[in-house]
Amino acid sequence: MMPAYIRRSLFALSIDDPQLGEHAYASWADAIILDFEKKPGRDWQQDLKSRMPAAIQAAARGGGEVFVRIAAQAAAAELEATVFSGLTGVVLKGVKAADDIERVSLCLDTLEDSRGIAAGSLEIDVEVDNAAAVWNSLEIARASQRFGIFTLNERALSENLGMCAEPELNFEPLEYIKSQLITVAISAGGQALGMSYPLSLTQENVSEDALKKAVRRARDTGFKGTMCPHASWIKACNEGFRPSGSEIAYYRKVIEVFAEGLKRGMASVPIDGKMIDVPVDLRAKLYLEWAHRAQARDEAKARAHGQSVS
Amino acid sequence: MNMKPRRSWMILPAHDSAAVMRCQEFKPDVAVLDLEYSVPPKAKEAARLSLRDVIKKVSESEAEVFVRIARDTRWADVRAAVHRGIKGIVFPGPEDAAEVVELDQLIGAMERERGVEPGSVELALMLESAKGFWNAAALAQAGSRVTTLGIGRIDLTMGLGPVPQDEFRLYRFLMNRTLVAARMLGKQPLGALWRPDSRGGVASSTVSEKAAREGRLMGFAGCLCATPEQVAAVNLGFTA
Numbered sequence: 001m002m003p004a005y006i007r008r009s010l011f012a013l014s015i016d017d018p019q020l021g022e023h024a025y026a027s028w029a030d031a032i033i034l035d036f037e038k039k040p041g042r043d044w045q046q047d048l049k050s051r052m053p054a055a056i057q058a059a060a061r062g063g064g065e066v067f068v069r070i071a072a073q074a075a076a077a078e079l080e081a082t083v084f085s086g087l088t089g090v091v092l093k094g095v096k097a098a099d100d101i102e103r104v105s106l107c108l109d110t111l112e113d114s115r116g117i118a119a120g121s122l123e124i125d126v127e128v129d130n131a132a133a134v135w136n137s138l139e140i141a142r143a144s145q146r147f148g149i150f151t152l153n154e155r156a157l158s159e160n161l162g163m164c165a166e167p168e169l170n171f172e173p174l175e176y177i178k179s180q181l182i183t184v185a186i187s188a189g190g191q192a193l194g195m196s197y198p199l200s201l202t203q204e205n206v207s208e209d210a211l212k213k214a215v216r217r218a219r220d221t222g223f224k225g226t227m228c229p230h231a232s233w234i235k236a237c238n239e240g241f242r243p244s245g246s247e248i249a250y251y252r253k254v255i256e257v258f259a260e261g262l263k264r265g266m267a268s269v270p271i272d273g274k275m276i277d278v279p280v281d282l283r284a285k286l287y288l289e290w291a292h293r294a295q296a297r298d299e300a301k302a303r304a305h306g307q308s309v310s
Numbered sequence: 311m312n313m314k315p316r317r318s319w320m321i322l323p324a325h326d327s328a329a330v331m332r333c334q335e336f337k338p339d340v341a342v343l344d345l346e347y348s349v350p351p352k353a354k355e356a357a358r359l360s361l362r363d364v365i366k367k368v369s370e371s372e373a374e375v376f377v378r379i380a381r382d383t384r385w386a387d388v389r390a391a392v393h394r395g396i397k398g399i400v401f402p403g404p405e406d407a408a409e410v411v412e413l414d415q416l417i418g419a420m421e422r423e424r425g426v427e428p429g430s431v432e433l434a435l436m437l438e439s440a441k442g443f444w445n446a447a448a449l450a451q452a453g454s455r456v457t458t459l460g461i462g463r464i465d466l467t468m469g470l471g472p473v474p475q476d477e478f479r480l481y482r483f484l485m486n487r488t489l490v491a492a493r494m495l496g497k498q499p500l501g502a503l504w505r506p507d508s509r510g511g512v513a514s515s516t517v518s519e520k521a522a523r524e525g526r527l528m529g530f531a532g533c534l535c536a537t538p539e540q541v542a543a544v545n546l547g548f549t550a
Contacts, residue, residue, distance in 0.1 A: 131494035135447055161493045163529040164550075173528050176486040 002286045004191050005148065006297040007031050008225040008241035009234040012069070013059060015051060021058030028301060029234050030225065032059040033091055034068045036082065048081035056086035063304025067091050067125065072100040076107050083111045089123025089148060096132035101143035108146065125149040129156035134177050141188035150185045151227055152178065152194035154201055167198030174200075182222035194218060195226045203229040208236060215240030242294035243287045251284035258284075316340050316374065316458075316498060317522070317532040317548035318541045319400075323348040324377070325357035330364055334371050336541040339532065341373040342400055345387045346380040354383070358390035369395030376400050376434060384413060392420035398432030398455075402462050405441040407452035414453030431455060434500070436534075438462035443484055446491035459492040460500025460533070461485060463510070478506040489529045501525055502533035502544070510536045515543040522547025 011029035013020055015036045024032045034055055038044035052068070059066045065088040070078045072094040079090065092104060101124055108122045124146040128134060134157070141147050154174065158165060163173060172178070178194060185192040194200060196217035199210075206214070215236055218226060225241045228234050243251070254271060258281040261269030268277040299309040320338035322330045324345055333341040343364060349357050361377065369375045378400035379387035391399060399417065404410055410433065417431050433455040437443050443464075450459050464484060485501050492499035502525035504513065513521065518540040525533060526548045533548075535541050 131490045131492075134490045135494050158529075161489055161529040162499070162531070164527040169524060169527050171482075174486070176483040177490065 002290045002293075003224040004189060005224070006242075006293050007065070007149065007191075007193065008294070009237040010067075010151065010193065010225065010227045011064075011231065011234060012227065015048075015055040020055060021061045023231075024059045024064065025062040025305070027062060027064070027231050027234055028238065028305075029062070029064045029228065029231075030238065030297060030301075031065040031067060031088070032062075033227070034059055034066065034082075036068070045077060045081040052082050053084045053086070056084055060086060061304065063301035067123075069093060069127070070104075072096070072104070075100070075104050079104065079107045079111060083108065083117075083122070084115060085117050087117075087122060089125060089146070091125045091127055091151065093127040093129055093153070095126045095128075095140060096130060097136050098139040098143035101126070101140055101147065105144040105146050120145065122146065123148040125151060127151045127153050127156075128181060129153040130160040131157075133157075134180065137181055137184045138187075141184050141190065147188055148190045150181045150190070150192040152181060152192065152200070152223075153227070154194065154197075155203070158201060165201070167201045172197040178221060178223075186222075191224045192222065193225045193227065194221075194223045196221060196223075205230050205232055211236045212240055238298070243291040247287060248291050251287045254280060254284040255288070314339070314374070315532075315548075318544040319376070319500065319532060319534045320373070320538065320541050321348055321378070321534060321536055322368075323357075324361060324364060325349050325353035327360070327364065330368060332538055333368060333373055336538040337371075338373050338535060338541045339545070340376055340397075341368050341371070342376045342378050342534065343368065343391075344378045345383075345391070346378050346402060354380075358386065361390045362393045365391075365393050365395040374398075376432075378402065385416060388413060388416050389420060392417055392426055392431055393424055394426055396426070396431055398434055398457070400434045400436060402436040403438040403442060404435050404449050405439055405445065407445065407448045410435065410449055410452035410456065414455050417455065429454065432457040434458035434460060436460045436462035436500070437484070437488060438464055443487055446488060447495065450491055450495045450497050456497060458498045458500055459488055459495075461488050478504075481506075485525075485528060485530070493529065498532070499530045500532055500534070501528075501530045502547070503528065513537075513540060515539055519543035519547040526550070 007030045009029045010031045010033055011027045012033040012035055013023055015034050017023060036048055039047060056066050067089050068082045068087060069091045072092045104124055112119050124144055125148050126140060128150050182192040196214050199214040219241055226237055228237055254276055257269055257271050258276045268275045302309050316339045318338040319340040319342050320333055321342050321344050322333055324343040345357055365375055374397040375395055376398045377391035381403040421428050421431060435449055435456055437446060450456050489499045502521040504521045522533060522544045533544060535544050
C-alpha cells in the first residue's frame with residue numbers, strides 16, 4: 001500500500017529553541033512538530049499568538065511540513081493560540097474518543113475561516129498515548145475527514161498500559177496494538193507512524209546499522225515513518241521508509257517483464273523463480289509511485305536547502 | 311478501587327475444607343473459593359451450604375476472599391456466596407453487558423438481605439469467549455462493582471481445536487485486548503503469559519514465575535493459580 005503522505009521522519013522542536021530555524025533546517029526531517037509551554041504569570045495565549053507565525057516560518061526553513069502539538073483536553077484554547085498559516089496540521093496528544101477529534105475539527109473550521117487558511121486543509125494527526133485511544137481507534141480515525149496519521153508514542157502508551165518501561169521481553173509486546181492502528185489508519189485513508197521494538201521503547205541513539213535494521217522492521221510491519229527522538233535518526237528514516245534502490249530496480253523489471261508477457265498473451269510470467277501476475281504488477285507500480293513521491297519530497301527539501309536538483 | 315496488591319488468586323475447591331485452609335500455608339493475595347470446575351457436581355450444593363462458614367474462616371487470614379461462581383448456576387452461586395467477609399465474585403465467561411447488570415443487581419439484593427455493606431462486593435470478570443473478548447469494554451462498564459478484568463481458560467473455551475504447538479499467539483492478541491480495555495477503564499488486568507503445554511495444574515513453579523513475570527512486563531497485575539505451589543512463584547513474578 002502506498003503511503004498517503006511522505007512523512008518518514010518527524011522531529012519535535014520547541015518554539016522556545018533560540019535556534020529553531022537552524023535546527024529545523026539542519027534536520028532534513030519530513031515534518032517538524034512544534035511544541036510549546038504555557039509560561040506561568042503571562043497571558044500564554046497572547047504570548048503564543050505573537051510568536052507562532054515566526055516559529056512556523058522558521059520551522060519550515062528546511063522544507064519540512066510543520067505541525068503543532070496540542071493537548072486534546074485543552075484543544076480549543078491551544079488551537080486559538082497556535083494555528084496560523086503555514087501549518088500542515090496539528091498533532092493531538094491525549095485523545096480518548098471520537099468527540100475529541102470532532103471538537104478540534106470544528107475549531108479548525110473557524111480558524112481556517114478567520115485566518116486565511118484554505119477551508120478543510122488543516123490535518124488532524126493523533127499521537128496514540130493511552131489505552132482509550134487504542135480501543136476507540138476506529139471511531140477516532142473516522143471522526144473527521146481531516147484525520148491523517150496515528151503516531152504511536154510507545155513510551156507513553158506502555159506507561160498508560162502498566163507495561164514495563166524497559167524492553168525485557170524477547171517479543172514485541174504491542175504487536176497487535178500496532179497491527180490494529182496500522183490497519184485502522186489505512187482503512188480511514190491515512191497511515192500510522194512508529195518504530196519497531198525494542199528501539200521504540202528505548203529510543204536510544206544506536207549505531208547506523210542497528211537503526212537501519214530497526215527501520216526496516218518498522219517498515220515491514222506497516223509503519224510509514226516515525227517520530228525521531230534524535231536528529232541522528234532522521235537520515236536512516238528518510239532512506240529506510242521508502243523503497244530501496246534495489247527494490248526500485250526489481251519492480252521496474254517486474255513491470256517491464258509483465259508487460260511483455262501480456263503482449264504475448266500470458267497472464268503470469270516468471271522472474272527469478274517467482275510468478276508475476278496482476279497483483280504483483282500492481283504492487284510494483286505502487287512501489288514505484290511511492291519511490292517517485294519520496295524522491296519528490298527529497299528534492300523539495302534539497303531546493304529549500306539551496307541545492308540544485310537535476 | 312482497592313489498591314492492595316492482588317498478584318496471586320489461589321483457586322480453592324469450596325467443598326474441601328482441608329484444601330481451603332491450605333491458603334493459610336501458601337498465603338495468596340486472594341483466596342478464590344471455587345464453586346466452578348474444581349468442585350464435583352455432587353458436592354456443589356454442600357459447597358454452597360458451607361460457604362458462609364468457609365468465608366468467615368478464610369477472611370480471618372491475610373487473603374482477600376472471592377468466590378468463583380459457575381456461569382450456568384451463577385444465580386444460586388451468588389446467593390450462596392454473598393456473606394460478610396466476602397470481597398468479591400469471580401464471574402467466568404461473561405458475554406453480554408446485561409448478564410453483568412443482572413448479576414450486579416442480584417449481588418446488591420443479597421448485600422441488603424445479608425447485612426453486607428452496600429456496593430462493597432466486587433466483580434472480577436474472566437473473559438473466556440470470543441464474544442466476551444469483543445465486548446470487553448462494555449462488560450467492564452456494565453456495573454460499578456467491576457474492578458477486575460481477566461483472561462480465563464481461553465485455550466479450552468474458545469473452540470480453537472487442538473492445543474496449539476509452540477506459542478499460542480492468539481493468546482497474546484487477547485492479552486493485549488483485555489489489557490487495553492482494563493487500563494482504559496481503570497480495572498485491574500488479570501493474566502499471565504501461559505504457554506499451551508504448561509499451564510493450569512501442570513505449570514511448575516519455574517514456569518509459573520516466568521508466565522507471571524512476562525505477564526507483569528506486559529502490563530498485568532496478577533493471575534489465577536491452579537495449584538498452591540504456584541502462589542509463591544506468581545507473587546514473585548508479579549513483583550517488580
